[in-house]
Amino acid sequence: MAMTTQEIIHDFDSHMKQEGNGYRNWYVGITSDPRARLFDEHQVSETNGWWIFRTATTTDSARAVEDHFLALGCDGGPGGGDTRTRCVYAYRKTFNTAP
Numbered sequence: 001m002a003m004t005t006q007e008i009i010h011d012f013d014s015h016m017k018q019e020g021n022g023y024r025n026w027y028v029g030i031t032s033d034p035r036a037r038l039f040d041e042h043q044v045s046e047t048n049g050w051w052i053f054r055t056a057t058t059t060d061s062a063r064a065v066e067d068h069f070l071a072l073g074c075d076g077g078p079g080g081g082d083t084r085t086r087c088v089y090a091y092r093k094t095f096n097t098a099p
Contacts, residue, residue, distance in 0.1 A: 002057040002086070008065045012090055015052045019092055023073040027099065028090040030062045030081045037089060043098045044091045053089035062088045075099070 003011070016026055031037040034053035038044045044051050056062035063078070065088045070076055075093065091097060 002055050004057060005061045005064045008054045008056060008088055009068055011054055012052060012069065019050045021092060025092055026074045026090050027093055028066055028069040028074040028076045030066050030085050031087050031089060032085050034087045034089045038091060042091060043096060050092035053087055056086045056088060059083055059085055062086045
């Protein structure tokens, strides 16, 4: 189910604060395939890692969420994806994850 920008920001904030390690320890990005991006490309542990993804209503909304968390200090970079990209993902960086 697609979510608004504010709904996703709220979910991500709650998840990140529950983990309690600060924004600078998180990576945020957008993709059309969050599971492949998280678990294959970034090598996040599906069972033991701290991660989250949500589908935004539009590409612009996904980019707004990404920009919001980048401004707060999360790692990552703007400009990824394409006009169909609506999934936003984040994970807590560890020694085992890949940027």
